[in-house]
Amino acid sequence: DSGVTQTPKHLITATGQRVTLRCSPRSGDLSVYWYQQSLDQGLQFLIQYYNGEERAKGNILERFSAQQFPDLHSELNLSSLELGDSALYFCASSASQTEEAYEQYFGPGTRLTVT
Amino acid sequence: AQKVTQAQTEISVVEKEDVTLDCVYETRDTTYYLFWYKQPPSGELVFLIRRNSFDEQNEISGRYSWNFQKSTSSFNFTITASQVVDSAVYFCALSRGGADGLTFGKGTHLIIQP
Numbered sequence: 001d002s003g004v005t006q007t008p009k010h011l012i013t014a015t016g017q018r019v020t021l022r023c024s025p026r027s028g029d030l031s032v033y034w035y036q037q038s039l040d041q042g043l044q045f046l047i048q049y050y051n052g053e054e055r056a057k058g059n060i061l062e063r064f065s066a067q068q069f070p071d072l073h074s075e076l077n078l079s080s081l082e083l084g085d086s087a088l089y090f091c092a093s094s095a096s097q098t099e100e101a102y103e104q105y106f107g108p109g110t111r112l113t114v115t
Numbered sequence: 116a117q118k119v120t121q122a123q124t125e126i127s128v129v130e131k132e133d134v135t136l137d138c139v140y141e142t143r144d145t146t147y148y149l150f151w152y153k154q155p156p157s158g159e160l161v162f163l164i165r166r167n168s169f170d171e172q173n174e175i176s177g178r179y180s181w182n183f184q185k186s187t188s189s190f191n192f193t194i195t196a197s198q199v200v201d202s203a204v205y206f207c208a209l210s211r212g213g214a215d216g217l218t219f220g221k222g223t224h225l226i227i228q229p
Contacts, residue, residue, distance in 0.1 A: 042219060042222070043206065043217075045217060048216055056214035102151065103165045104150075104162070106162075
């Protein structure tokens, strides 16, 4: 158990809908990362937050957005869903943000299926 | 741009054999960080090791060992005396540091047959 929690574990929804994925980082971790894992694209970095502020963006679509709240939990919002958005979405957290890259601890993931 | 290549898509060995998973990376940064993660059939990603670009010492942890060679831009992972429980997909990843997310390779699916 990494200490990172994600809800829900599974989500099935229809095209065009909007969903919210939730993540709670390990106790004491201020950085939260979101990743997407799909068969064709592999594991891709989406976005990172540190103590409530967006710090880095990866291959995140404009239909996707995220935020980190004062209690440090984070939410990833996916809208106007398409079949291709079906994937495993991971949240990860790390100890702090300095110039170094600390190891990221991953949650169990949310399996999103768009029908 | 950063890139991680894991050329071995799938490896199958018999239990107790040694196996090496290859990882080759590309980066223009002088400071960078390399990682290995394990994804067992249950799906979670488990952190195995972090190495920064200034530390080329090889590392051993039990049956696991890692060989970092900057000259060939490689960070290979060896499992000695493999066990069925080692069956998983193994990912190599690269980061610039700071807020940068991880750039993952495509992964190597390791199958350990009893």
